[in-house]
Amino acid sequence: MSASPVFIAAEVVEKFLKFPELIQQLERALANFSHGAEGGVVQPLRTIVPVAKYNGFLGVMPAYSAADDSLTTKVVTFYEGGTSSDLPSHQSTVLLFDPRNGILKAVIDGNVITDRRTAAVSAVATKLLKPALSEVLCILGSGAQARSHYEAFTEMFTFKEVRIWSRSRKNAEMFASSMKGAIRVCDSTREAVTGADVIITVTMATKPVLFGEWVKSGAHVNAVGACRPDWRELDDELMKSCVLYVDSREAASHESGDILQSGAAIFAELGEVVNGTKPALTEKTTVFKSLGMAIEDTVSAKLVFDSWSSSTESE
Ligand SMILES: NC(=O)C1=CN([C@@H]2O[C@H](COP(=O)(O)OP(=O)(O)OC[C@H]3O[C@@H](n4cnc5c(N)ncnc54)[C@H](O)[C@@H]3O)[C@@H](O)[C@H]2O)C=CC1
Numbered sequence: 098m099s100a101s102p103v104f105i106a107a108e109v110v111e112k113f114l115k116f117p118e119l120i121q122q123l124e125r126a127l128a129n130f131s132h133g134a135e136g137g138v139v140q141p142l143r144t145i146v147p148v149a150k151y152n153g154f155l156g157v158m159p160a161y162s163a164a165d166d167s168l169t170t171k172v173v174t175f176y177e178g179g180t181s182s183d184l185p186s187h188q189s190t191v192l193l194f195d196p197r198n199g200i201l202k203a204v205i206d207g208n209v210i211t212d213r214r215t216a217a218v219s220a221v222a223t224k225l226l227k228p229a230l231s232e233v234l235c236i237l238g239s240g241a242q243a244r245s246h247y248e249a250f251t252e253m254f255t256f257k258e259v260r261i262w263s264r265s266r267k268n269a270e271m272f273a274s275s276m277k278g279a280i281r282v283c284d285s286t287r288e289a290v291t292g293a294d295v296i297i298t299v300t301m302a303t304k305p306v307l308f309g310e311w312v313k314s315g316a317h318v319n320a321v322g323a324c325r326p327d328w329r330e331l332d333d334e335l336m337k338s339c340v341l342y343v344d345s346r347e348a349a350s351h352e353s354g355d356i357l358q359s360g361a362a363i364f365a366e367l368g369e370v371v372n373g374t375k376p377a378l379t380e381k382t383t384v385f386k387s388l389g390m391a392i393e394d395t396v397s398a399k400l401v402f403d404s405w406s407s408s409t410e411s412e
Pocket residue numbers: 175178179185186187211215238239240241242243263264265268299300301302303304306321322323324387388389390
């Protein structure tokens with residue numbers, strides 16, 4: 098009989114999933130993904146089950162990475178407008194299997210993985226695509242992804258000013274007072290965005306919150322929300338005038354409302370830039386449309402499991 102799977106809780110994931118190591122590992126995974134079959138990544142389009150009665154969605158995100166010899170599936174739920182309680186709007190669990198025989202080895206909290214790996218991928222995009230002089234960072238949204246992005250970006254880059262905008266000023270102020278470092282709370286999206294060199298959109302908006310007319314020429318945008326074909330965060334003007342990078346062409350052309358509804362053309366996958374097969378056009382206005390890939394969870398879960406295993410062996 099096989100041993101029971103271990104359960105790895107959020108606090109343990111927090112301890113072992115750290116920037117900058119996660120960023121380095123995910124940069125490598127993005128490159129493998131964009132190498133096609135040669136890169137050894139198997140990742141079908143995720144399955145999404147709408148739970149229309151409650152404005153919710155269940156996503157199933159399986160992947161295998163030959164380079165990491167890691168096999169996982171994440172199960173994630175997300176609710177438009179959150180739930181009626183204090184629960185996070187996104188909740189997830191990652192199942193890690195032994196790829197040699199299919200035994201379930203670990204059930205891992207997926208919330209910290211989702212927050213940190215998404216921010217880590219945005220950090221890779223920003224490293225490659227930001228303008229040479231990047232002094233002002235702007236974050237739209239003040240939820241879980243805003244926090245992980247702030248942590249990753251202030252650890253990896255140096256900005257003279259960080260601005261936050263949220264639908265409610267109170268939430269933006271709470272965000273600013275709960276994080277280390279100075280953050281300017283802005284009253285409008287326009288105020289937050291004007292003159293910013295790097296912009297992160299991490300909202301649950303279903304209609305555009307970021308408009309091309311406000312975005313400084315040459316700025317870099319990480320567009321992280323709007324993961325449904327009928328949801329938007331960015332307007333047509335920005336989508337059509339930018340150089341557009343995505344995590345996965347396949348996912349982007351099935352899931353991204355910003356791409357499907359604007360008709361914007363995809364220039365490259367981020368992994369192609371890492372591989373050197375497509376250029377990073379840092380002098381242009383760039384958008385990285387992130388939808389989130391299962392392979393990011395696969396690599397993160399393996400990192401957590403291996404670190405946890407080594408720590409228990411040395412006890
Ligand atoms: N690309 C990726 O890999 C991933 C993307 N996401 C997406 O990132 C976004 C943020 O996720 P979380 O921070 O976990 O959510 P959250 O629920 O913790 O925070 C959402 C934020 O958006 C704001 N918001 C909600 N409706 C809005 C509207 N209509 N206009 C403007 N702001 C609005 C909320 O006030 C809050 O500040 C979501 O769209 C989510 O689906 C989440 C996980 C991974």
